[in-house]
Amino acid sequence: MKAKSLISAAVMALAGSGMALADSSDPIKIPINEWTGQHISAHITGTLFKKAGYEVEYVTAGAVPQFAAIAQGDLHLQPEVWTNNVGDIYPKAVESGDIVVLGQLGLQPQEGWIFPPYMKEKCPGLPSYDALYECAEAFAAADTFPKGRLITYPADWGTRSKDVVGMIELPFEPVAGGSEGAMIAEAKSAVATGDPILMMFWQPHWLFADMDMEWVAWDAADGECVEESGQERGKACGFQQATIDKIANKNFASDYPGANAIFEAMSLDNSVQNALMLEIDQKGRPLEEVVAEWVDANEATWKPWVDAGLAAKQ
Structure with a gap:
């Protein structure tokens, strides 16, 4: 018990110094899609992984084509999947188990x-x-x-x-x-x-x-709005209101258990994204600078997520 406590203390000390060792020496590959909000979600995710000692690589990928790459393991995860704009590959990959849904990001879309x-x-x-x-x-x-x-x-x-x-x-x-x-x-x-x-x-x-x-306001749907069929004037629900999911390749949890725990724990809301997007898109500030500023100012928010990741690596 004493040895375990000493190990835990050492791990926490490494967390504070940013020197924690990663589960794998391979970089975690995170796709970058076409909109600023996703850039923010991806870079906050990547920054927190770096806090736990992981190498991170950002890869430009289309919002729909990315799913094949995640399913195949060429990309590792995506923190911001709008579930009403995913094409055919995504639901099939989830059903087959090649892509794992790790909960919702926290945005209200x-x-x-x-x-x-x-x-x-x-x-x-x-x-x-x-x-x-x-x-x-x-x-x-x-x-x-x-x-x-x-x-x-x-x-x-x-x-x-x-x-x-x-x-x-x-x-x-x-x-x-x-x-x-x-x-x-x-x-x-x-x-x-x-x-x-x-x-x-x-x-x-x-x-x-x-x-x-x-x-624009639509007719009330009988249950969940189905976009693909059954809509007509007088019975038009418009668009399914999405959830925003966090997803990963099926092997991510075993290859990077600490990062997986961080990813499961992290959450972002509309107020965070809107504020950061305003800084980037309207005030012209660099994405990396704005994200780093938020991370520096919100350690009380994200530190428990990183601590969960470090604990999962023991």
């Missing part, structure tokens, strides 16, 4: 179509989606008239808005945004000039701290 409040004057009946049938021209652009223009996610994020438009026969033309930045720039430009805009978007996001936007 929402996805759907947003518009600026002044569009209520041009389209009476908003926020109900039903109003869009009667005032599509109010949202039209030169290249879509008489149909309204709907800005959707970038093409490699999937076709969910386009699918819903088709199912409910809404007189709108879906136009894929080039990137998150391009979508935000278009929203800012429209609001600055009072022009119409309807756009697929999500929260948490700094946009809602910077701009006044409202959400």
Whole structure:
């Protein structure tokens, strides 16, 4: 018992000094997707792994293609999986056991179509989606008239808005945004000039701290909203509201038991992400600097997570 206590004390001392030894000398590979919030989640995760002595490598990967790489072990984990935008590979990999879900990250997400409040004057009946049938021209652009223009996610994020438009026969033309930045720039430009805009978007996001936007309202779903089929005018639930999961390759827990314990314990909420995204996307500060600043200021929050990881390595 005395020896075990001495070992535990030594481990904790190493934690404080940042000198803890990792389970494996191989770096933990964390994918970087297309949006800033995920960059924050990934880099906080990686920073905490480094606090426990692990080597970390960040790898650029698409939000859907990453799942094949995680299932095969080429990437190790993902802290921010929006479960309503995962394609076919992810659920099959979870079912087969190649990908393990380690709980939710803690964010409270929402996805759907947003518009600026002044569009209520041009389209009476908003926020109900039903109003869009009667005032599509109010949202039209030169290249879509008489149909309204709907800005959707970038093409490699999937076709969910386009699918819903088709199912409910809404007189709108879906136009894929080039990137998150391009979508935000278009929203800012429209609001600055009072022009119409309807756009697929999500929260948490700094946009809602910077701009006044409202959400299109849908019919209540009978149970969970099913996007893929069964929607029609009068019975349109719009979009399944996601959970945000933490996932890892099936071998991660055995290869990196300490990091796995940290990953299971860690949690982030909307207020953290929104604040950090604002610093990065609006104030132009480097991601690494903003994340390091949060980590330095919030040791009381993350230290128990790292301690759990160190304990799992004994």
